[in-house]
Each structure stands twice: as C-alpha cells, then as structure tokens.
Amino acid sequence: MFAAYAARIDKDQPLDGLELGDRPEPDVPAGWTTVDVKAASLNHHDLWSLRGVGLSEDLLPMTLGCDAAGVDADGNEVVLHSVIGATGHGVGPAERRTLLTEKYQGTFAERVAVPRWNVLPKPAELSFEEAACLPTAWLTAYRMLFTNAGVRPGDSVLVQGAGGGVATAAIVLGAAAGLRMFATSRHEDKRKRAVELGAEAAVESGARLPQRVDAVLETVGAATWSHSLKSLKPGGTVVISGATSGPNPPAAELNRVFFLELKIVGSTMGSKEELASLLSFCAAKGVRPVIDSTLPLDRAREGFAKMAEGDLFGKVVLTV
Numbered sequence: 001m002f003a004a005y006a007a008r009i010d011k012d013q014p015l016d017g018l019e020l021g022d023r024p025e026p027d028v029p030a031g032w033t034t035v036d037v038k039a040a041s042l043n044h045h046d047l048w049s050l051r052g053v054g055l056s057e058d059l060l061p062m063t064l065g066c067d068a069a070g071v072d073a074d075g076n077e078v079v080l081h082s083v084i085g086a087t088g089h090g091v092g093p094a095e096r097r098t099l100l101t102e103k104y105q106g107t108f109a110e111r112v113a114v115p116r117w118n119v120l121p122k123p124a125e126l127s128f129e130e131a132a133c134l135p136t137a138w139l140t141a142y143r144m145l146f147t148n149a150g151v152r153p154g155d156s157v158l159v160q161g162a163g164g165g166v167a168t169a170a171i172v173l174g175a176a177a178g179l180r181m182f183a184t185s186r187h188e189d190k191r192k193r194a195v196e197l198g199a200e201a202a203v204e205s206g207a208r209l210p211q212r213v214d215a216v217l218e219t220v221g222a223a224t225w226s227h228s229l230k231s232l233k234p235g236g237t238v239v240i241s242g243a244t245s246g247p248n249p250p251a252a253e254l255n256r257v258f259f260l261e262l263k264i265v266g267s268t269m270g271s272k273e274e275l276a277s278l279l280s281f282c283a284a285k286g287v288r289p290v291i292d293s294t295l296p297l298d299r300a301r302e303g304f305a306k307m308a309e310g311d312l313f314g315k316v317v318l319t320v
Contacts, residue, residue, distance in 0.1 A: 001022065001023060001024075001025055001109055001110040001111055002020070002021070002022060002023075002109065002110055002297065002298070003020070003021070003022075003023040003063045003108055003109035003110070003297075004018065004019075004020050004063070004064055004065070004108035004109070004297060004300040004301075004318070005018075005019055005020075005021075005023055005061045005062060005063045005064060005108070005109075006018065006019075006049055006050050006055065006060055006061060006062045006064055006101075007019040007060060007061050008060065009050070009051065009052035009055070009057050009060070010050065010051070011051045011052060014047055014050035014051045014308070015050065015301065015304055015305065015308060017050045018050060018064075018300070018301060018304060019061070020297075020298060020300060020301065023061070023063055023105075023109060025111065026105055026109075026111055026112060026113035027113060028113045029090065029113075031089065031090045031115055031116060031117075032090055032113050032114060032115050032116065033072055033073050033113070033114065033115075033116045033119065034072070034073055034111050034112070034113050035068065035070045035071065035072050035073075035078060035080065035111065035112055035113075035114065035119065036070050036071045036072075036110065036111055036320075037068045037069075037070040037107055037108075037109060037110060037111060037112055037320045038068075038069055038070040038071065038128035038132075038319065038320060039068065039069050039070070039127075039128040039129045039131070039132035039317055039318065039319050039320070040065045040067055040068040040069075040107040040108055040132050040297075040317070040318050040320070041067045041132045041133045041136075041137075041165075041315045041316065041317045041318070042065075042303050042304065042307055042315070042316040042317075042318070043066055043067065043136045043137055043165065044164075044165075044242070044244060044307065045066055045099060045101070045136065046064045046065065046066070046101070046108075046304070046307075047304065047307060047308060049062070049064055049101050049102075050064075050304075054098075054099070054101075054102045055101065055102060059103065062101055062105065062106070063101070063105040063106045063107075063108055063109050063112075064101050064106045064108045065100065065101065065106035065107035065108035065109070065112075065318075066082040066099050066100045066101060066106060066107065066135065066136045067080070067082060067107060067132050067133065067134070067135045067136050067137075068080050068107035068112060068132055068135075069122055069126075069128045069129075069131035069132040070112075070128065070320075072119055076121065077121070077122040077124075077128075078119045078120060078121060078122055079119075079120045079121075079122045079131045079132075079134065079135060079275070079279065080100075080107065080112070080114055080118055080119060080120075080135055081118045081119075081120060081135055081272045081275050082099050082100050082118075082135045082136055082269070083097055083098075083099060083118075083269055083271075083272075084097065084098050084099070084100060084103070084104055084114070084115065084118065085097045085098060086271070086272075087117070087272075089115045089116075089117035089118070090114075090115025090116070090117060090118070091115070099136075099269070100112075100114070108297060108300060108318060109297075109320075110320055117272070118272070120272070120275060120276055120279065122279075123279050123280070123282070123283035124283075125282075125283040126279070126282060126283060126288075128319075129291060129294055129317045129319065130282075130288055130289050130291070131279070132317055133165070133169075133289035133291065133315040133317065134275065134278055134279065134282070134289065135275060136165075136269065137164075137165030137166045137168075137169055137315065138165075138166075138169040138173070138278060138289060139269060139270040139274060139275050139278055140166050140169075140241050140267070140268075140269055140270060141166045141167075141169035141170040141173055141217070142169070142173060142270060142274055142277070142278045142281075143267055143269070143270035143271075143274055144166075144170065144217050144239045144241055144267045145157070145170055145173055145174055145177070145179070145217070146173075146177070146274075147267075147270070147274065148237075148239045148265045148267045149214075149215040149217070149237055149239050149265075150215070150237055151179060151214055151215050153177060153178030153179060154178060154179070154180070155179055155180065155214040155215070156179070156180040156181075156182065156211065156212075156213040156214050156215075157170070157174050157179050157180070157181055157182065157213055157214065157215045157216070157217060158182045158183070158184070158209065158213045158215070158216045158217070158228070158231050159171055159174075159181065159182070159183045159184070159194075159199075159216075159217045160183075160184050160205075160216065160217065160218050160219065160220045160224040160227070160228060161184065161185065161205075161219060161220040161224065161244070162183040162184065162185040162190050162191065162193070162194040162199070162202060162313075163185055163187065163190040163193075163194075163310070163312065163313045163314075164219060164244070165314065165315050166217075166219050166241065166242065167183070167217070167219060168194075168197065168290045168313065168314050168315075169289065169290075170217050171183055171194055171197050171198055171199050172197050172198060172287060172289075172290065173281075173287065174198070175197065175198025175199070176198070176281075176285050176287050180200050180213075181198055181199045181200060182199060182200055182201050182202070182203070182209055182210070182213060183195075183199045183201075183202040183203075184202065184203055184204065184205045184206070184207070184224070184227070185202060185204070185205060186204065186205045189313075190202075190313055191203070191204070193313050197290065205223070205224065205227070206224070206227050209231055212231060212232060212233045212236070213231055213232060213233065213236065214232075214233055214236050214237070215232075215236060215237045215238070215239060216228040216231055216232060216236070216237075216238040216239070217239055217241075218238050218239065218240040218241075218242075219240070219241055219242035219243070219244060220242075220243070220244055220245050221240075221242065221243025221244060221245045221246050221247055221249070222243065222245050222246035222247065222248055222249040222250070223245035223246070224245070225249035225253075226249065226250075226251065226253060229253050229256050229257065229262060230256070232260070232262055234260045234261060234262075235260070235261050235262070235263075236260075236262055236263070237262070237263040237264075237265055238262065238263070238264050238265070239265045239266075239267050240264065240265070240266055240267065241266070241267040241268060289314070289315055290313065290314030290315065291314050291315050291316075291317055292306070292312040292313050292314040292315060292316055293306065293312070293316050293317070294316075294317045294318075294319060295316065295317070295318055295319070296318070296319055296320075297318045297319065297320050299318075300318055303316040303318060
C-alpha cells in the first residue's frame with residue numbers, strides 16, 4: 001500500500017528522511033482492527049518524529065501520521081483516537097501509552113491498524129477532512145481549555161502564536177463556548193484571521209494586551225514565556241502543551257509566579273472521552289476545523305514543507 005514514512009532520522013534536515021512509496025499492509029493483532037483512511041492531518045509531532053524525537057532508529061521505517069478519519073472493517077465511518085495503550089486496550093499490561101508513530105505504524109497510508117477501543121463514530125455533520133483534524137491538535141486545545149485552564153464562559157484567555165493547529169483550534173473552540181479570546185502573532189495576516197475566527201483582539205507577539213487574562217494557552221515556549229506570565233491576572237493559569245521555540249526560557253520568573261499566585265499546568269493530548277465530547281460539540285454547534293490546505297497523499301512532502309516553514313493557518317490535510 002502507498003504511504004508517507006520516515007526512512008531516516010535527520011535532526012537538522014528532517015524532510016530528508018521523508019519517503020513516499022509502498023509499505024506492507026498493517027499487522028492486526030488480537031483486539032485490533034483496520035481502517036481504510038480517507039483523510040489524515042499533519043501535526044508538528046510528524047516533523048519531530050523525522051528528527052528522532054519519540055521515534056528511535058530501530059523502529060524505522062515508520063509510517064507517519066497520528067490523525068485520521070476513514071471507514072472501518074465493518075463499513076462504519078470512524079475517527080481514530082491517536083493515543084495507544086492509555087487504558088491498556090489492545091496492548092500488554094505494562095506497556096506505556098504512546099502516540100501512533102512512536103511505536104505503531106501511523107495514518108499517512110491507505111490503511112492503518114489500531115485497537116478497536118481507539119475507534120469512535122464519525123458524526124455525519126463532519127466531513128472526513130474535518131474529522132481528521134480533531135484527534136491531536138483540536139483535542140489538545142479542547143483539553144487545555146475545558147479541562148486544565150479552569151475557565152468558564154465570560155472568562156478571558158490568551159492564545160500565543162495564532163496560526164498553528166492547536167492555537168487556531170483554541171480560538172475557535174473558546175469563542176464558540178463563550179470565552180473572551182485574545183491572540184498573538186508576528187504576522188499581520190494571521191492576527192487578522194484570528195479576529196475573523198472569534199478573537200476579541202489579536203496583537204503582535206510580546207505586545208501589551210487590552211487587559212490581563214484569566215488563562216494563557218502556551219505552545220510556543222521560550223520565546224513567549226515571559227509575555228505569558230506578564231499577561232495573567234493574579235491567580236491566573238498558564239497551560240502549556242508544547243514549546244516550538246524551545247523548552248528553556250531565558251528566565252523562569254519564579255518571583256512573579258509565587259507573588260501573583262500563578263498556576264502552571266502541563267497538558268498533553270486528551271482522553272477518548274474528551275475526543276467524543278469534542279466531536280459532539282463540533283457537530284452540535286456548527287464548529288468546524290480551520291483547514292489551511294488539502295493535498296493528496298502523494299503530495300505529502302508539500303504539506304510537510306509548509307509546516308516546517310510555518311507557512312500555514314490551520315491544518316494541512318492529506319486525502320487518500
């Protein structure tokens with residue numbers, strides 16, 4: 001079957017390790033099933049995999065891709081939960097949880113195998129392309145907002161780095177849930193798009209906000225850390241799920257953290273139950289993922305290049 005896969009690890013030039021071509025049909029252990037992939041979306045996790053983060057060379061070649069929507073062996077339209085082994089379904093009792101592509105072959109292929117437990121019904125209201133955007137970036141944003149930030153309708157939230165998949169999802173979801181959303185970006189066009197998607201205001205990276213906020217959603221890391229802390233009200237919360245600019249800010253500013261009683265909460269992905277709630281929320285409220293571009297699987301390299309260059313707003317979707 002045709003697939004986009006990591007053939008080599010290259011920390012400096014990750015796209016040099018990306019290959020497109022034939023791969024074996026997936027193994028289907030007991031308790032697993034296959035899904036014919038209709039659409040899959042790119043995540044920064046796929047670029048990190050090509051750099052060898054979370055993926056060791058002894059597991060190569062590895063089909064990339066965490067997210068997918070498609071049709072299962074029984075003909076049902078489904079969405080995949082990307083976390084394997086979180087509850088022990090389909091894996092050994094001592095196996096730690098992993099994302100697809102860290103140990104098991106991923107979704108950038110004609111077919112993928114996953115534990116039956118990881119398969120959820122796709123709402124009829126969502127296209128395959130829309131549904132394929134939800135299991136990683138949108139689920140991450142959903143958990144950051146509604147599980148870990150501790151905010152309620154009417155509260156204010158800053159999203160750092162408008163344009164990325166998680167940031168874009170957070171703006172749309174937060175606005176739909178009645179939160180006052182703010183955003184930052186270095187790019188004027190991305191700030192404009194953020195406002196169009198529901199942000200009350202979008203400012204340049206590092207600029208003062210119209211007001212301090214109840215929570216900050218942080219995926220940028222070192223470059224925006226100080227601004228995130230300075231943007232919070234006393235007692236506010238910063239939720240961090242990534243650090244695309246690096247994990248080590250110049251200063252931790254612990255004095256600001258303890259004096260203002262700020263909370264710092266880590267957040268990773270989300271549960272199957274949260275994904276089910278996210279799917280229902282999108283179907284019921286008319287919320288739809290922001291798709292930057294849709295490409296056939298055989299043009300996956302173009303999608304990876306867009307992500308590597310940061311030249312996107314929303315998700316890149318690959319169709320099969």
